[in-house]
Amino acid sequence: MRQRTLSPIAAAVFTGMLLLAGCSDQEQAQGQNQQQQQQTVGVVTLKPQNVDLNVTLPGRATAYRTAEVRPQVGGILQAQLFTEGSDVEQGQSLYQIDPANYEADVASAKASVAQANATLSAANARFSRFEGLLAEKAVSQQEFDEAEASYLQAQAQLKVAEAELERAELNLGYTKVYAPISGRIGRSMLTEGALVSVGQAQALATIHQLDPIYVDVQQASEAYLQLQRAIANGQVTTDADNQPRVRLFANGSDQVIAEGKLLFNEVTVDPSTSTITLRAQFDNPDRAILPGMYVTAEVDTGALQNALLAPQAGVTRDPRGRAVALVVNGEGEVEQRYLEVDGTSGDSWIVRDGLSEGDKVIVEGLQKVQPGAKVQTEEVK
Numbered sequence: 001m002r003q004r005t006l007s008p009i010a011a012a013v014f015t016g017m018l019l020l021a022g023c024s025d026q027e028q029a030q031g032q033n034q035q036q037q038q039q040t041v042g043v044v045t046l047k048p049q050n051v052d053l054n055v056t057l058p059g060r061a062t063a064y065r066t067a068e069v070r071p072q073v074g075g076i077l078q079a080q081l082f083t084e085g086s087d088v089e090q091g092q093s094l095y096q097i098d099p100a101n102y103e104a105d106v107a108s109a110k111a112s113v114a115q116a117n118a119t120l121s122a123a124n125a126r127f128s129r130f131e132g133l134l135a136e137k138a139v140s141q142q143e144f145d146e147a148e149a150s151y152l153q154a155q156a157q158l159k160v161a162e163a164e165l166e167r168a169e170l171n172l173g174y175t176k177v178y179a180p181i182s183g184r185i186g187r188s189m190l191t192e193g194a195l196v197s198v199g200q201a202q203a204l205a206t207i208h209q210l211d212p213i214y215v216d217v218q219q220a221s222e223a224y225l226q227l228q229r230a231i232a233n234g235q236v237t238t239d240a241d242n243q244p245r246v247r248l249f250a251n252g253s254d255q256v257i258a259e260g261k262l263l264f265n266e267v268t269v270d271p272s273t274s275t276i277t278l279r280a281q282f283d284n285p286d287r288a289i290l291p292g293m294y295v296t297a298e299v300d301t302g303a304l305q306n307a308l309l310a311p312q313a314g315v316t317r318d319p320r321g322r323a324v325a326l327v328v329n330g331e332g333e334v335e336q337r338y339l340e341v342d343g344t345s346g347d348s349w350i351v352r353d354g355l356s357e358g359d360k361v362i363v364e365g366l367q368k369v370q371p372g373a374k375v376q377t378e379e380v381k
Helices: 008-037 100-135 140-173 221-232
Strands: 041-043 048-070 076-081 092-097 176-180 184-185 203-222 244-249 256-265 275-282 294-310 316-317 323-328 334-345 347-352 360-364 374-380
Touching: 048 184, 048 275, 048 334, 076 334, 100 140, 100 221, 100 256, 203 221, 203 294, 203 323, 244 374, 294 323, 294 360
Parallel strands: 041 374
Antiparallel strands: 041 360, 048 203, 048 294, 076 092, 092 176, 184 203, 203 275, 244 256, 244 294, 256 275, 294 347, 316 323, 323 334, 323 360, 334 347
């Protein structure tokens, strides 16, 4: 078989075609590279600023005061004098216990007081008479001493009788059961005809004071200590009264239902959850917050000085959950940065590490660029 050879003219033509194809591919690659270099991305240039800090915590409402209504004397309940679920005032009569036995005790005690008064009067007259007779040597010293002792004994018996009368009157007064505090009373646990006794396990009813009302929220102890360290070294500043304000939201809602103040922090950490309890107080005139209700509280914790805020639109997460941002450096190239963040402020992350003042964070066009690419920037307002 003979090997075919190209003529000189055909070889020249073929070589020219190859050169043209190579030039076309090179020009296309250069064009694509130029197009990538000219890609424009939207950036935000970071500037230090002071940021109001707050933390959102779950909580549960608890009554400002709670009092169990209990009998102080035993007997049969004659009447319930309130409406269940209504508001009652301190000192309002709630129950009436059968007073018959206690009225009889008062009458008996009054008779004892009268008897003691009569005895004292006779003893006093005898003692006074013997004082005069003793001066005239008409009675012996022993007779005078006996008269004096009888007088003093009659005085003591009168005091005992008066004390018994006071006790009987107190017990008679206790047959009316009064509200110990003002607030909303719940259901009555016993009805008319029930036998009550002093020290019984079951309360007659319970009163909750709902205005104002407390909300107890839980915060991780490490977050609390980190905030205290930031305040101590001056990174975070607080108001002069150092009494943080608190906003309250119903669970699942972004509507503020009450605004109050933080009262105190627990001094111990719950070993089972590693949290501390913060107690806040709120006005509750409409009784919109009820004891036991789960709520969300937003607590102002101060102002962070010279913080860097990275827009959330420019921060993503890698498969390991690390915060990542793309930054345009001074040469116009895209760099990838790993960030450490401390919560959010509005629509931005508070950056603790990974970014610096003046960094240009890409917030628009992230999907069109890769680290190392040359880009043009346009500041996003």
